Amino acid sequence: MTVTVRSLGVALGGRQVLKGVSLDVPAGSWTAIIGPNGAGKSTLLRAVLGLVASHGDIAVAGADLRTFKPRQRARLVAYAPQSPNLPVGMTVFDYTLLGRSPYIPHLGRESARDRTITEEVLDRLDLTDFADRPLDHLSGGERQRVVLARALAQQTSVLLLDEPTTALDIGHQQQVMELVDQLRLSDELTVVTTIHDLTLAGQYADDLVLISAGRVAAAGPPERVLTRDTIEEHFDARVHVTPGPGGRPILSLERP
Numbered sequence: 179m180t181v182t183v184r185s186l187g188v189a190l191g192g193r194q195v196l197k198g199v200s201l202d203v204p205a206g207s208w209t210a211i212i213g214p215n216g217a218g219k220s221t222l223l224r225a226v227l228g229l230v231a232s233h234g235d236i237a238v239a240g241a242d243l244r245t246f247k248p249r250q251r252a253r254l255v256a257y258a259p260q261s262p263n264l265p266v267g268m269t270v271f272d273y274t275l276l277g278r279s280p281y282i283p284h285l286g287r288e289s290a291r292d293r294t295i296t297e298e299v300l301d302r303l304d305l306t307d308f309a310d311r312p313l314d315h316l317s318g319g320e321r322q323r324v325v326l327a328r329a330l331a332q333q334t335s336v337l338l339l340d341e342p343t344t345a346l347d348i349g350h351q352q353q354v355m356e357l358v359d360q361l362r363l364s365d366e367l368t369v370v371t372t373i374h375d376l377t378l379a380g381q382y383a384d385d386l387v388l389i390s391a392g393r394v395a396a397a398g399p400p401e402r403v404l405t406r407d408t409i410e411e412h413f414d415a416r417v418h419v420t421p422g423p424g425g426r427p428i429l430s431l432e433r434p
């Protein structure tokens with residue numbers, strides 16, 4: 179399913195946070211939204227979901243999610259926010275099972291299939307041993323994987339992930355990115371993720387969109403966006419860029 183945004187604008191607290199943003203994410207592809215702190219990356223995801231007021235055109239599989247009820251939206255798009263409110267005392271299993279809520283009838287109970295899907299997702303994210311643990315008894319990285327687990331349990335065709343790897347060690351970063359990539363290939367999932375690790379973004383995404391001061395500053399394949407000059411201009415960082423496997427850029431910081 180495609181995600182298309184045209185001339186998107188968002189104002190927050192009386193300030194224009196996104197201006198004229200356009201985005202084209204083909205079905206089954208992975209787009210990474212990059213950009214400096216405060217650029218508007220999370221706001222862009224929230225606007226696509228219809229969680230913040232916006233003007234401009236938004237189409238997810240041809241539909242404008244701003245007109246959808248939450249339950250209807252949750253069958254089409256799964257969203258893993260950067261810092262979700264986690265219910266104190268709820269177990270990892272029950273929180274992940276919440277991902278099945280859009281399919282459970284009102285006043286009904288989850289089915290055996292809902293529980294099986296939840297168990298499978300926990301297994302794929304190395305979380306089976308934590309299933310009965312309350313969310314507030316987890317480390318930051320474990321919590322982050324549980325938030326992703328809930329989103330994957332929704333089994334939607336579009337996945338929006340806000341900074342899915344920030345709290346993860348390098349092994350779990352790889353595990354999460356590989357898992358998302360596998361799902362993308364096997365289930366034709368369309369993925370949009372914000373991400374700060376530019377090398378990681380360049381290794382997995384088909385296209386990068388650089389947001390800077392609320393506008394699209396660059397967009398295209400990783401090797402076109404991740405250039406030394408672009409990084410210096412928008413992040414005020416000096417980096418060395420070398421072509422890695424498949425020509426995908428590897429960035430390292432240059433000491434002044």
Ligand SMILES: Nc1ncnc2c1ncn2[C@@H]1O[C@H](COP(=O)(O)OP(=O)(O)OP(=O)(O)O)[C@@H](O)[C@H]1O
Pocket residue numbers: 190191195213214215216217218219220221222
């Ligand atoms: N509710 C709000 N009211 C006013 N301004 C807001 C609100 N929420 C966010 N902002 C501002 O909007 C801008 C964009 O925020 P956003 O969270 O989208 O940035 P980001 O690119 O995701 O940043 P980061 O990389 O730090 O997570 C920031 O300047 C932020 O301070």
